[in-house]
Amino acid sequence: GGAPGGGAGxxxxxxLGRGVAGxxxxxxxxxPVELVAGAHDTDRGPTLHSVWxxxxxxxxxxxxxxxxxxxxxxxxxxxxxxxxxxASGLTPSDVSLTSLSEDDISRLESEWxxx
Numbered sequence: 001g002g003a004p005g006g007g008a009g010x011x012x013x014x015x016l017g018r019g020v021a022g023x024x025x026x027x028x029x030x031x032p033v034e035l036v037a038g039a040h041d042t043d044r045g046p047t048l049h050s051v052w053x054x055x056x057x058x059x060x061x062x063x064x065x066x067x068x069x070x071x072x073x074x075x076x077x078x079x080x081x082x083x084x085x086x087a088s089g090l091t092p093s094d095v096s097l098t099s100l101s102e103d104d105i106s107r108l109e110s111e112w113x114x115x
Contacts, residue, residue, distance in 0.1 A: 032058045033067065048075070
């Protein structure tokens with residue numbers, strides 16, 4: 001089975017029957033659940049779409065639906081966190097040409113404000 005869906009639009013995601021993307025339904029999966037996700041540009045802006053493929057001998061539709069709903073909740077929480085002012089700031093990888101540590105960066109930001 002599989003489930004396409006979007007986290008940004010009003011349409012709920014739904015579980016599809018066998019043969020997602022033309023794959024023969026008896027083709028073995030590499031993992032019990034496989035997820036392919038990507039952003040699609042729309043008139044309303046980018047929306048997230050996903051295709052969930054799962055081994056129905058291992059997982060039920062309800063289990064995959066719960067997994068998908070949890071995944072979308074986690075993504076929404078990440079987006080909300082990233083939108084907060086305190087979530088921004090530099091990390092050592094942002095200034096890789098220097099030998100600043102996270103503590104060094106925090107001290108500089110405390111003294112000089114956001115860098």
